[in-house]
Structures are given as C-alpha cells and as structure tokens.
Amino acid sequence: MEIPVVGSAPAEVLIHPNPAHGRVHVLSSSQMKLIEIYDLFGRCLGSASVSGSQVVMDVLSLTHATYLLRIHTDRGLVTKKLMVY
Numbered sequence: 222m223e224i225p226v227v228g229s230a231p232a233e234v235l236i237h238p239n240p241a242h243g244r245v246h247v248l249s250s251s252q253m254k255l256i257e258i259y260d261l262f263g264r265c266l267g268s269a270s271v272s273g274s275q276v277v278m279d280v281l282s283l284t285h286a287t288y289l290l291r292i293h294t295d296r297g298l299v300t301k302k303l304m305v306y
Contacts, residue, residue: 232294240304247276247292255293258303260286280305 233250247256253276257268266288269278283305292299 230296231299232292232296234292234294234299234301236290236301236303239302240306241280242306243279243281245278245280245303247278247290249274249292249294249299251295253292253294255291257291257293258283259289259291261289 235248237246237248239245247253252274253271255268255270256276256278258266260266266283269276280303285306286304288303288305290301290303292301
C-alpha cells in the first residue's frame with residue numbers, strides 16, 4: 222500500500238471525448254500505472270496496467286451507462302466519471 226506524500230498535488234487527468242462512444246483518450250500530467258473501470262454498483266469490470274501519460278481505451282464493449290475510472294499515477298489515485306453512449 223502506498224501512502225501519499227503530504228502536500229503533494231494529485232495528477233491532473235483529462236478524459237475525452239466524454240460522453241464517449243468507441244475510443245476514449247486518457248491524458249495525465251504524471252505517469253499512469255494502472256487504470257480500472259467500475260460500474261456504479263462498485264463492481265470492477267476490468268483493469269489494465271499502463272505506462273505513460275497518454276492512453277487510448279476501447280469502450281465499444283461497454284453498455285450505455287456511467288462508469289468510474291480509477292487511474293493510479295505516480296502522484297496518487299484519481300477517480301473520473303466516464304459516460305458511454
């Protein structure tokens with residue numbers, strides 16, 4: 222378990238397009254390590270180990286709904302809402 226450093230700012234993460242259909246671009250101000258996707262019931266639908274500050278995700282297999290992306294970065298954990306149509 223990692224303990225965040227006091228005073229460090231979380232990474233800036235952008236997801237576009239959002240709402241999405243097809244592919245989603247995830248951009249981070251720091252290096253990403255892991256991306257997890259959850260439904261609104263808290264069920265983990267999948268995860269991917271990543272390396273870098275830019276990732277393209279295919280969301281065609283997801284049903285039309287709202288999801289939560291948990292993005293683990295060098296500067297901590299960031300959670301973002303993703304809408305798929």
